[in-house]
Amino acid sequence: MNIEMLLTGLAGLTFVAVLVFAVTSRRAAEQRMENDKAPKSSLAKDGDSHRRAD
Numbered sequence: 001m002n003i004e005m006l007l008t009g010l011a012g013l014t015f016v017a018v019l020v021f022a023v024t025s026r027r028a029a030e031q032r033m034e035n036d037k038a039p040k041s042s043l044a045k046d047g048d049s050h051r052r053a054d
Helices: 003-034
Strands: none
16 A cells, blocks of 8 residues: 555545535534524624624
8 A cells, every 4th residue: 555545545535524524514504594493693683692602
């Protein structure tokens, strides 16, 4: 096993991990936006300014 194959594999795994993280985060954000009972962000105009930001 040479170093080029190792680096290519690590780069590929990193790319896949980032894609999985991005898709998971996007789904969670979309579900939270659809939920009317979810608390508003403290950064939103109509959010509670005394609540910690998520």
